Amino acid sequence: MTLDQLNMCIVDIETTGARYMGHRVIEIGALKIQNGQCVDTFHTLINPGRPIPPMITQITGITDQDVAGAPYFEDIHNDFLEFTKDHIFVAHNVRFDYGFLRQEFEELGKKFQLKMLCSVRLSRQLFKEHRRHDLGSIIERHQIDVKSRHRALDDARAVWEFFKVVIKERDAATQTALLMQLLKTPSLPAKLKTDLEDIPHTPGVYIFYNQDKHPIYIGKAKDLRERILDHFSSDIRISKELALTQQVVEIECINTCSELAALLLESHLIKKHRPLYNRRSLRTWQMTALKLREDDQGYLCVELQTFKNIVKDDMPGVYTIFRTRKQAKDFLEGIAKEYKLCKDLLGLEKNARKGSCFYEEIKACKGACIQKEPAVAHNMRLTEALAKHRKVKWPFDGPIVIKESNAPGTKGEIFKIDHWIIEEAMRFEQGATVKLFDSLCIFDLDAYRILYSYLRKSKQVDMRILPRDALKKSMVDC
DSSP: OOGGGOOEEEEEEEESSSOSSSOOEEEEEEEEEETTEEEEEEEEEOOOSSOOOHHHHHHHOOOHHHHHTSOOHHHHHHHHHHHHTTSEEEETTHHHHHHHHHHHHHHTTOOOOOOEEEHHHHHHHHOTTOSOOSHHHHHHHTTOOOSSTTOHHHHHHHHHHHHHHHHHHSOHHHHHHHHHHHTOOBOOOTTOOSOGGGSOSSSEEEEEEOTTSOEEEEEEESSHHHHHHHHTBTTOOOHHHHHHHTTOOEEEEEEOSSHHHHHHHHHHHHHHHOOTTOGGGGOOOOEEEEEEEEOTTSOEEEEEEEESSOOGGGOTTEEEEESSHHHHHHHHHHHHHHHTOOTTTTTOSTTTTSSOOHHHHTTSSOSGGGTOSOHHHHHHHHHHHHTTSOOOOOOSSSOEEEEEEOTTSSEEEEEEEETTEEEEEEEEETTEEEESSOOOOSOOHHHHHHHHHHHHHOSSOEEEEOOTTOHHHHHHHO
8 A cells, every 4th residue: 555546535625713613614625636646636726704814814825805705615515525535634743634524514514524644744754854844845855836825625636746745755655654554444443332433533532441340541632533443443552551442342422612621520520530641640649739928027928838629718827838748848958049039938948937947057058048149039949949839829819710712712611710620510412501510619630730731721711701790690600
């Protein structure tokens, strides 16, 4: 099996934005390849039913006027389905293009399921000496002639020209071995009752059950079907993974509209069920909170408090939180050495301010313990050093509600959060709202890190800051 022996559709799309949850396709270009020849093409602009952002117009050249008279996806979906039927779906960063198109089909109540091949992964495997494998870099590296970059049909043609380079420069054995890896077929457990064809290409959480109906592994995925098939891939080499998959009898999938919901739900379910093959679920933690207080002389002092559960009333004054007291002390030891901070003030020495600490005597401390160094100077260095660890200070004046939904906004998830504590986790669909999971209303370090990363990285967050008495109405109306 070589590239010129595959029946494939090389597809490229242009969209209104980078996230398929909330954005729409505005152009599709595709080539049908059979026996190493392009036998047909598919190309159309698509009316997304919404304005095209100026940045997208700047990149693609596609304007609102261009798509005003174009068909909607609903009008062309059958033609595209027929065009791609029984062919391998190929794209550069295939999850992006496939995810968008799958979402468009799902909005119409239709399934779109094809075997996928990613030209990015192909390039990375065959040209490992190069660092960049985006389409622009490949075009430049292989001197591929492209008429209009960031237009769907021309970008699809560029991928095909790259494949021609591979066909010419790599022998059949190399191509065959790589394609077998990239197009790997699952090796299913003998007792598996779940039909993998029923698993959707959506974000969500999956649970593997053994024959006793006990959860043995819980995971999350941007694409449930693809991730689960990865577990059963025929090239598994890790004995632990093999031992896990051979015990799977049933698979439960919980769809979510967003990766945020999948991450939070996975974290919650792992702690609830403590499955055997989730390593972190078998650990128990007593979290250590690092608090700052100012003494009578104006010096900031560090205090460590250990909690089994941290509730909202415990959060004021907490600067950061560690999984264990040892982690907290190791961190403080490190910054004490690097910034020449007083270990007495960091709570690492039982000097209790009775005189100079040991480290001041060996010139490893600048003398804050005996007020030799001004408080303002020591406090500034301590604050700078602590900034190396994530702060848990709540950056809002009250609780917030975060809403993640699909493109029409008809279904999704809503989270009410206060001081990094999830107080409500709901899902809505067609006007009905139900719980996604029961919140314990305690601080969870894993959930905090998920939320912190989400709020820091996400440029488009549907978020409301709430008055403290406005929860119920806002959870529905958000």
